[in-house]
Amino acid sequence: MQIPGHIDPVVTPRTVPARADGRVDLVGLSKDQIRAELLAAGLDLKGAKLRAKQIWHWIYNRGATEFSTMTDIAKAQHPWLAERFVVGRPEVVEAQVSSDGTRKWLLRPIGAEDDSQDFEMVFIPDADRGTLCVSSQIGCTLNCRFCHTGTMRLVRNLTPSEIVGQVMLARDGLGEWPSQPDGRMLTNIVMMGMGEPLYNFENVRDALKIVMDGDGLALSKRRITLSTSGVVPMMARAGAEIGVNLAVSLHAVTKEVRDEIVPINRKYPLEDLLQACADYPGANNARRITFEYVMLKDKNDSDADAHELVRLIRKYKLPAKVNLIPFNPWEGAAYDTSTPEQVRRFSNIVFEAGISAPIRTPRGRDIDAACGQLKTSAERKSRAELDRLAEEKQAALG
Numbered sequence: 001m002q003i004p005g006h007i008d009p010v011v012t013p014r015t016v017p018a019r020a021d022g023r024v025d026l027v028g029l030s031k032d033q034i035r036a037e038l039l040a041a042g043l044d045l046k047g048a049k050l051r052a053k054q055i056w057h058w059i060y061n062r063g064a065t066e067f068s069t070m071t072d073i074a075k076a077q078h079p080w081l082a083e084r085f086v087v088g089r090p091e092v093v094e095a096q097v098s099s100d101g102t103r104k105w106l107l108r109p110i111g112a113e114d115d116s117q118d119f120e121m122v123f124i125p126d127a128d129r130g131t132l133c134v135s136s137q138i139g140c141t142l143n144c145r146f147c148h149t150g151t152m153r154l155v156r157n158l159t160p161s162e163i164v165g166q167v168m169l170a171r172d173g174l175g176e177w178p179s180q181p182d183g184r185m186l187t188n189i190v191m192m193g194m195g196e197p198l199y200n201f202e203n204v205r206d207a208l209k210i211v212m213d214g215d216g217l218a219l220s221k222r223r224i225t226l227s228t229s230g231v232v233p234m235m236a237r238a239g240a241e242i243g244v245n246l247a248v249s250l251h252a253v254t255k256e257v258r259d260e261i262v263p264i265n266r267k268y269p270l271e272d273l274l275q276a277c278a279d280y281p282g283a284n285n286a287r288r289i290t291f292e293y294v295m296l297k298d299k300n301d302s303d304a305d306a307h308e309l310v311r312l313i314r315k316y317k318l319p320a321k322v323n324l325i326p327f328n329p330w331e332g333a334a335y336d337t338s339t340p341e342q343v344r345r346f347s348n349i350v351f352e353a354g355i356s357a358p359i360r361t362p363r364g365r366d367i368d369a370a371c372g373q374l375k376t377s378a379e380r381k382s383r384a385e386l387d388r389l390a391e392e393k394q395a396a397l398g
């Protein structure tokens with residue numbers, strides 16, 4: 001399948017191989033696709049329509065994973081369905097709970113034979129919300145130098161089933177079935193886990209449409225945020241076709257520093273990125289664009305950097321808020337975390353300019369909750385290996 005916008009720097013498989021047992025996983029299919037699968041399996045149009053509606057309800061409102069529990073479907077049809085279809089979930093390889101309540105899962109796609117395809121999701125509870133950080137790829141083609149996932153090769157894009165499956169698993173783990181609009185723990189989603197979502201645009205879009213469907217999981221687009229490192233050509237399309245909130249991994253305000261720590265900047269420069277933010281459909285003062293800014297000691301954390309950030313936000317008239325993230329160091333990282341005093345100074349300068357710039361408290365430090373850390377805690381690489389991998393990725397980016 002063609003990568004959207006012809007911009008993916010490497011050719012990657014877009015779909016998982018068919019299930020070894022030949023059955024079709026219904027999670028991640030749209031209502032129309034479920035109906036089409038039922039038709040193709042032999043139901044007549046009326047029957048396929050009715051069953052698709054019932055199955056959708058059981059999957060996304062009740063969390064059912066077995067056809068035998070779908071009590072409004074004739075018992076005699078349960079085995080027929082089970083022979084042809086499955087309501088899948090990624091396998092949980094490891095689940096950790098931090099002392100601060102943050103939960104992290106290491107997941108493996110159905111049918112994967114080893115840990116090479118493992119990926120992660122993280123749930124972060126707060127007083128007023130619960131946010132699930134969802135992965136879009138296994139590994140990443142990019143090599144943001146502060147990011148642990150950036151030290152991994154891209155294995156493949158996650159399928160809609162595997163993206164929706166993360167939300168389903170989290171709901172399972174949180175005991176949130178049957179669906180109810182009020183009192184949920186899982187209230188928000190951020191596409192901010194492993195991978196660059198805009199390099200897996202179609203699968204992310206299809207998955208989020210299922211997550212937003214009012215007859216099912218029904219998460220409002222206002223409660224979903226898609227985070228990009230700056231894939232400029234895809235940003236307008238994301239706004240138009242998905243319409244969720246936008247977050248941008250900014251992390252630097254000069255070409256020199258952003259080229260180093262977010263190397264996609266060499267392909268899509270800062271000015272183009274900020275203009276794409278200014279043009280992002282639906283962004284306004286009520287729906288601000290979030291700029292993620294990891295605080296790296298003596299790299300991007302000076303007072304001058306803070307003033308330049310304010311200048312850029314004003315220049316492009318961006319409805320913006322800035323999340324300041326103290327760096328969560330990992331073995332082999334090339335950077336240190338900024339001092340708390342400098343993070344506060346930076347935050348104050350931006351706040352004084354009238355722009356919200358909260359300092360994010362690191363979560364789940366006792367469980368390696370930063371992106372990509374759980375997966376690779378067993379795969380330590382030397383600095384030389386990390387540099388070589390970064391060079392390879394950069395060459396692929398062009």
Ligand code: SF4
Pocket residue numbers: 140141142143144147148149150151193194195196229249371
């Ligand atoms: S920050 Fe995101 S885009 Fe950059 S290397 Fe990490 S996972 Fe990839």
